[in-house]
Structure formats: C-alpha cells, structure tokens
Amino acid sequence: MAGHKARRIAKELADIRADSLSKIHAETVGDSLTNLKGSFPGPPGTPYEGGTYEVAITIPNEYPFKPPVMKFTTKIWHPNVSSQTGAICLDTLTTGWSPVLTIKSAMISLQSLLSSPEPKDPQDAVVARELIKNPDQFNRTAKEWAVRYAGAPKHLIGEGSGGATAESIEEAERQEKEREEAANLAVYDGYNKELIDQFVNMGFDVPRVVEAFQFVGIDRNGGHYYELEEAYIGDITARLFGEP
Numbered sequence: 001m002a003g004h005k006a007r008r009i010a011k012e013l014a015d016i017r018a019d020s021l022s023k024i025h026a027e028t029v030g031d032s033l034t035n036l037k038g039s040f041p042g043p044p045g046t047p048y049e050g051g052t053y054e055v056a057i058t059i060p061n062e063y064p065f066k067p068p069v070m071k072f073t074t075k076i077w078h079p080n081v082s083s084q085t086g087a088i089c090l091d092t093l094t095t096g097w098s099p100v101l102t103i104k105s106a107m108i109s110l111q112s113l114l115s116s117p118e119p120k121d122p123q124d125a126v127v128a129r130e131l132i133k134n135p136d137q138f139n140r141t142a143k144e145w146a147v148r149y150a151g152a153p154k155h156l157i158g159e160g161s162g163g164a165t166a167e168s169i170e171e172a173e174r175q176e177k178e179r180e181e182a183a184n185l186a187v188y189d190g191y192n193k194e195l196i197d198q199f200v201n202m203g204f205d206v207p208r209v210v211e212a213f214q215f216v217g218i219d220r221n222g223g224h225y226y227e228l229e230e231a232y233i234g235d236i237t238a239r240l241f242g243e244p
Helices: 003-018 103-115 125-133 135-150 154-158 166-186 193-200 206-216 230-240
Strands: 025-029 032-041 052-058 069-072
Touching: 003 025, 003 032, 003 103, 025 103, 032 103, 052 103, 125 135, 193 206, 193 230, 206 230
Parallel strands: none
Antiparallel strands: 025 032, 032 052, 052 069
8 A cells, every 4th residue: 555545544544533522433444444444323313313333444546536435334224325235325435526535524424414315316216215205104114223233222213103112112123124025125126036046145246146137138037936047047147257
C-alpha cells in the first residue's frame, strides 16, 4: 500500500476514534488497512432506533479517488439495502463520491439513509414495494428486524400500538418470519430454489446464479424443479465463470 494512502486511512480511523459524540466506529480487521469493520447506531425516531448496524468496508487501491466498498453485515429491512446480501444503493458510494469525503462521512451518509429511505430507487424491490403500499407494515417489519438482528430492545416492536404483550410479540415474530421467507423466495426471481442452489453450492451467490439463468434463458417452469439438460448446465457454468 502506498505510504500516503496508508497514512490517510490511519488518520481517518484515528479521527473516528477521537469523535465519541457521533457514536460511529471503524476499525481494521486483522492487520490490513484495506479491510475494515464499521458500526453506527440506528437513528432516533426511525424503526432502526436502538439497534447497532455493522458494515464491512473494503478500501480500493485507488482510494481516495474511488469510494470505499461498503455493505451491511447486520441484516436490515430497508429499500436501499439488499435484505439478502447487504448491498447498498447510495450515491455517496458511487457517482456522488469525492476525494474530499472520508470513511466517516460515508458512514454518516449510511446512517442518514436509514432516516430517509428512497423506495423509488431501490436496492431491494420487495422492501420498497412494502414501504410504498403499506408503510405501517414496513415500519413493523423494520422494527422486528432491528430487534432480531441489530439488538434493539424488544419492547420497541409494540411501540405506537399500545405497547407489546407476549402474544403480540409472538404474532409479530411469526409474521416477520413469513415476510422474511417471502423475501428469500423473491430473490430467486421465480426459479425453483433447489435448482438455483445447485450452483450456489458451487460457491456463487444467489443473484449471480439468477442472472446466469436469465442470460441463458432457463425456463422458470412455474417455480417447479426439473432436471436441466447438460448443454444448459454448461452454458450456465460458463456464464458464472465469465467465459465467452
């Protein structure tokens, strides 16, 4: 790593440590200055309040002229974050990046994104659709995920509806589990899960396998399982490995 880049990253991390008011944290993973782990609290007045959200941060060789690559490692129900992979849709991390920005400013932008979701420019279409069509249900689901995955206090699930009881919490968790299962199925884009998972088990993630199926033109068959022909298997594998 070039000396000036290493010095800049080290200084940015020191500045984050020195700022106790923001409650934003970032630290190295092992001895590498290019692999970091960050975290921040969910913003007050949002469904994410009370939770702590962790982010994996990869610093590219071209930093600070290219933005850090960030993704949530804490599962979160938000239209601009994939509920499956943690991938983020945020201008600051793409076209809106500038060399004058820092790891800390990017983390602050992520925190602000939780306060101001953009369902019309989604990373997760299932979550965006729920926010647009049923915002009350979206808030309940986001709170449930904050409790389950981000460590938010469990009583927050019932806030705004007269408080939580053991029965209401159990029912909310059951409904949240059903929505999570529906979101998991949505990522398969209508293809049979077992069919997709044959290639996922080779080490590829679900969205990449789905894209390969779409590229090759594999029939969804109503979501039912069927045996793929060897020629199709070869075409899918070639696509996954980036072969022409």
